[in-house]
Amino acid sequence: MSKQTKVWLVLAIALSLLALGSACSKSSETTTNGGAASTEGAGPYSGPTGTIAGVISYEGTPAAPKKIDTTADAACGKANPNLTTDDTIVTDGKLANTFVYIKEGTVEGGKKVGDYSWSTPPTATQLDQRGCHYSPHVLGVQTNQKINITNSDQTQHNIHWIPKTNPEWNQSQPNGAPAIEKSFARSEVIIPVKCNQHPWMKAYIGVLKTPFYSVSATNGTYEIKNVPPGKYTVVAWREGGGADGQTKTMEVTVTASGASKADFSFGSAATSANTHLQMMPALELPSLHK
Amino acid sequence: MSKGLNRFAILVACATFFLIIAGALVTSNDAGLATSDWPLSNGQFFPRMVGNLFWEHGHRMIATTVGVLTIALAIYIRVKEKRMWIWRLGLFALMAVVAQGILGGLTVKMMLPLPVSTAHATLAQLFFCTTVSLAVFTSRSWTEARVLPEEKGTLPLRYLCTAALVTIFLQLVLGATLRHSAKWDQQLPIELVLAHIGGALAVTIALGVTSFNVLRRHKGETFLTRPATIALLLLVVQLFLGVTAYLTRLGSPNDPQPLHPMIGVTVAHVACGALVFATTIILTLRTYRVLPASEAAMEMAARPQES
Numbered sequence: 001m002s003k004q005t006k007v008w009l010v011l012a013i014a015l016s017l018l019a020l021g022s023a024c025s026k027s028s029e030t031t032t033n034g035g036a037a038s039t040e041g042a043g044p045y046s047g048p049t050g051t052i053a054g055v056i057s058y059e060g061t062p063a064a065p066k067k068i069d070t071t072a073d074a075a076c077g078k079a080n081p082n083l084t085t086d087d088t089i090v091t092d093g094k095l096a097n098t099f100v101y102i103k104e105g106t107v108e109g110g111k112k113v114g115d116y117s118w119s120t121p122p123t124a125t126q127l128d129q130r131g132c133h134y135s136p137h138v139l140g141v142q143t144n145q146k147i148n149i150t151n152s153d154q155t156q157h158n159i160h161w162i163p164k165t166n167p168e169w170n171q172s173q174p175n176g177a178p179a180i181e182k183s184f185a186r187s188e189v190i191i192p193v194k195c196n197q198h199p200w201m202k203a204y205i206g207v208l209k210t211p212f213y214s215v216s217a218t219n220g221t222y223e224i225k226n227v228p229p230g231k232y233t234v235v236a237w238r239e240g241g242g243a244d245g246q247t248k249t250m251e252v253t254v255t256a257s258g259a260s261k262a263d264f265s266f267g268s269a270a271t272s273a274n275t276h277l278q279m280m281p282a283l284e285l286p287s288l289h290k
Numbered sequence: 291m292s293k294g295l296n297r298f299a300i301l302v303a304c305a306t307f308f309l310i311i312a313g314a315l316v317t318s319n320d321a322g323l324a325t326s327d328w329p330l331s332n333g334q335f336f337p338r339m340v341g342n343l344f345w346e347h348g349h350r351m352i353a354t355t356v357g358v359l360t361i362a363l364a365i366y367i368r369v370k371e372k373r374m375w376i377w378r379l380g381l382f383a384l385m386a387v388v389a390q391g392i393l394g395g396l397t398v399k400m401m402l403p404l405p406v407s408t409a410h411a412t413l414a415q416l417f418f419c420t421t422v423s424l425a426v427f428t429s430r431s432w433t434e435a436r437v438l439p440e441e442k443g444t445l446p447l448r449y450l451c452t453a454a455l456v457t458i459f460l461q462l463v464l465g466a467t468l469r470h471s472a473k474w475d476q477q478l479p480i481e482l483v484l485a486h487i488g489g490a491l492a493v494t495i496a497l498g499v500t501s502f503n504v505l506r507r508h509k510g511e512t513f514l515t516r517p518a519t520i521a522l523l524l525l526v527v528q529l530f531l532g533v534t535a536y537l538t539r540l541g542s543p544n545d546p547q548p549l550h551p552m553i554g555v556t557v558a559h560v561a562c563g564a565l566v567f568a569t570t571i572i573l574t575l576r577t578y579r580v581l582p583a584s585e586a587a588m589e590m591a592a593r594p595q596e597s
Contacts, residue, residue: 066545066546067546068546068547069547072340072341072342072344073340073341074340075340076341084546085546155338155340155341156332156337156338156340156341156343158323158324158325158326160323160401168401170323170326170401171326172325172326172327172332174332196320196321196322196323196324196342197321197324197325197340197341197342197343198341198342198547199319199320199342199474199475199547199548200546200547243476243477243543
């Protein structure tokens with residue numbers, strides 16, 4: 001090997017190592033950004049907070065729940081003889097299981113809400129399989145927060161989530177098997193969950209870096225607490241109306257110790273004009289749909 | 291020629307057809323991932339076969355049976371059959387069934403990626419083609435068939451049959467891709483639906499022209515006219531099933547679970563497709579057996595290769 005060839009070889013190896021190192025550091029950055037507790041940015045937020053609350057309405061007549069045929073697994077029929085679909089739960093015109101979250105926004109002072117680091121809750125969120133049905137049907141977690149998955153049924157299930165940015169995962173959980181703890185490294189709204197043993201079983205998980213999310217209760221109400229004062233884009237997501245569900249978006253302003261009210265409407269009779277925003281008297285008027 | 295070997299080859303071909311139906315039931319019920327492990331189900335040889343595990347584990351059990359039958363067939367051929375090329379075909383069938391098992395495991399472990407699932411469904415048809423061919427080659431009608439005169443001045447039937455067979459195979463690949471590209475609760479991709487409809491048109495023309503030519507040119511020769519007639523009848527049934535399967539799949543995303551009409555019709559469509567393929571294989575092989583190659587082809591074959 002000539003001297004010139006050796007020099008070129010050493011140069012090529014050095015460049016390759018440099019490129020490899022750069023790729024590795026980029027990869028770890030991506031993971032950190034997708035994770036919950038970024039050490040860079042503005043650090044944790046400490047200051048006054050307000051809340052965003054509202055009611056999710058359903059306008060029009062919702063489709064009647066459909067009966068599930070559980071003959072393929074007698075344990076399901078025994079545990080839940082009147083099992084029906086739970087994609088649209090409407091009580092007195094109010095819609096349950098709507099995932100409401102802050103998509104993006106600017107905290108007073110000019111920093112983006114995502115620039116702050118938001119600590120991961122130490123407690124796990126529960127996802128139970130009971131009566132051949134996921135409970136809760138819709139849930140929210142922060143990135144890297146544990147989800148404690150249990151099987152309370154006298155039959156076997158499998159939990160199969162199908163995210164787009166997080167890794168897909170499928171795990172059998174026979175009856176009597178210990179709880180499974182899992183988490184998501186990246187924020188993603190929304191992740192469908194299904195049981196391939198019982199194809200009617202579906203759940204949805206919203207994963208965010210921030211703790212600013214809520215799921216509407218049976219009476220349609222939701223509340224997002226401890227929101228720093230600022231201007232935010234709030235999104236309400238509900239299952240149905242297509243593979244990706246339906247969303248409504250609203251611009252909301254939160255003031256210190258204030259309570260912003262953001263109501264959303266879904267359903268056949270609802271239009272974008274039905275999505276209205278009301279302010280509590282002490283609050284400033286928010287800018288609508290910038 | 292062994293009668294017992296032929297009967298056993300027919301049994302393996304029938305078991306393979308049954309296996310294709312079992313596989314189609316897995317897809318239509320969305321049961322492919324009913325258990326996360328492979329080859330065991332929930333860590334057991336015999337799990338409680340409830341819910342969709344009935345279909346997935348049932349498919350695995352039938353596949354294992356077909357695998358054992360294929361090994362037995364290969365041994366049977368080695369012992370009874372003097373024609374070495376049939377022994378080699380038996381070995382090919384054995385390799386195909388092993389590869390099919392590996393593909394089945396891969397598609398479960400990789401969580402049903404479209405290329406692997408489609409390859410699994412495609413290899414199933416190729417394996418079926420091999421077992422049907424073995425049944426044809428070991429039959430008495432194959433060894434005792436007499437050579438017929440081929441018409442002159444027209445397109446040779448063996449070419450027409452081959453063209454129809456290739457068209458059907460490509461249509462089966464398209465169908466497998468379409469079926470695995472969307473689950474029962476998702477809408478089928480329209481571009482693939484249109485391609486499959488185009489494929490159906492191509493199969494109708496290719497198989498229609500071939501069968502009518504067989505019936506016209508070799509009236510009374512049941513060795514050829516029987517598979518041609520059956521293929522035509524199956525094609526009509528298959529077209530009807532295709533339209534019905536599409537209509538039931540259009541509504542399935544709004545259903546709470548895969549319902550029996552959709553499952554029944556889509557599985558019947560897969561099964562009938564396999565039967566059209568099998569009948570065309572029989573017709574093609576028989577055409578090659580009894581109809582001489584065209585003079586031009588014979589001349590070409592006799593001509594020394596130019597270097």
